[in-house]
Amino acid sequence: MIAGVRQLTNLESPVGQFLSQILVSHPHLVPAAVEQQLEQLQNDYEEENHKEEPSGSGTDIVLYRRIAEVKANERRKALEEMLYTLVVQKFMDKKISLIPSISADATGRVDVWPSLDEKLEGVHSSEAFEMIQNHLALILGDRSGDTSSVAQISKLRVGQVYAASVMFGYFLRRIDQRFQLEKAMKILPDQMGVKENEDEGQAPATLPMAYEDSTSFHQDKEQSSHPEVSPWAGGELGHGIKPSRLRSYVMAFDAETLARYATIRSKEAVSIIEKHSEALFGKPEIVFTSQGTIDPLREEHIKIGFGGLKRLVLEAVTFGSFLWDVESYVDSRIHFVLN
Known part of the structure; x- marks a missing residue:
């Protein structure tokens, strides 16, 4: 695992966690996995967008809108973590290790990484x-x-x-x-x-x-x-x-x-x-x-x-x-x- 993939352990969405595992174990499969996840997100969005808002009580409408809001936030989180995974993959493709979290060595220096x-x-x-x-x-x-x-x-x-x-x-x-x-x-x-x-x-x-x-x-x-x-x-x-x-x-x-x-x-x-x-x-x-x-x-x-x-x-x-x-x-x- 290259330095910099440490941040991927903090990904929260199921999509982000799935892609981070692939990035570590089979990085060459990330593009195909991203395409698959994007297609699924698009299908979910279209299905959600074609639903009609209930015409019942005010409680039903509030619940419907709340569920829609939660799903929209889940899509946003998935997209964000998908983008981040792709950025890290581009560094890996170029064989460039991302700088790890800043911390000092025994001499107090933090820049112990190679220049690249x-x-x-x-x-x-x-x-x-x-x-x-x-x-x-x-x-x-x-x-x-x-x-x-x-x-x-x-x-x-x-x-x-x-x-x-x-x-x-x-x-x-x-x-x-x-x-x-x-x-x-x-x-x-x-x-x-x-x-x-x-x-x-x-x-x-x-x-x-x-x-x-x-x-x-x-x-x-x-x-x-x-x-x-x-x-x-x-x-x-x-x-x-x-x-x-x-x-x-x-x-x-x-x-x-x-x-x-x-x-x-x-x-x-x-x-x-x-x-x-x-x-x-x-x-x-x-x-x-x-x-x-x-x-x-x-x-x-x-x-x-x-x-x-x-x-x-x-x-x-x-x-x-x-x-x-x-x-x-x-x-x-x-x-x-x-x-």
């Missing part, structure tokens, strides 16, 4: 990887290539960066699919090329909030309540951001298009991101000050190297990309929409 950077980078297009490099530059600054330095950092903050990077990966895959299609059809506008005079020191203001939030390591110390900022901030915000075709493509979107593409499509995907991040980092215990801000002195800190943080971010971006892929796959095979 090359494998994680290889699942993205060249244009998408340029954007990922910029994402890493915003987080690590000019020390993105430093794999030896270690720092104490808030576990909560690392978890926030991980979740934000998952959302960035989801957004990036969604945009890149459209970009690659237009590129293959040779219909990219001429202005989508890299502009030589583009400002390399300015992060694109039109990127989604998840992307901007992940740059929080580079806030001035005076503007941040997190004391770990200074050991990690290797440069000014936006330092090392390079122009790329995909970045120019995104920046040309109008506000409505960008908002549509920067939105996570289903509640199931949102729930997966939350639960996966919590499985990795645990549920944070947040203590607020009298001013309503998070008390940095009460936060749990972990010891992690730049190389370890880079691996976390690369995994998170890939997780988000895979989540978009499997969500699209499932959505194309059912006639009712994901929530």
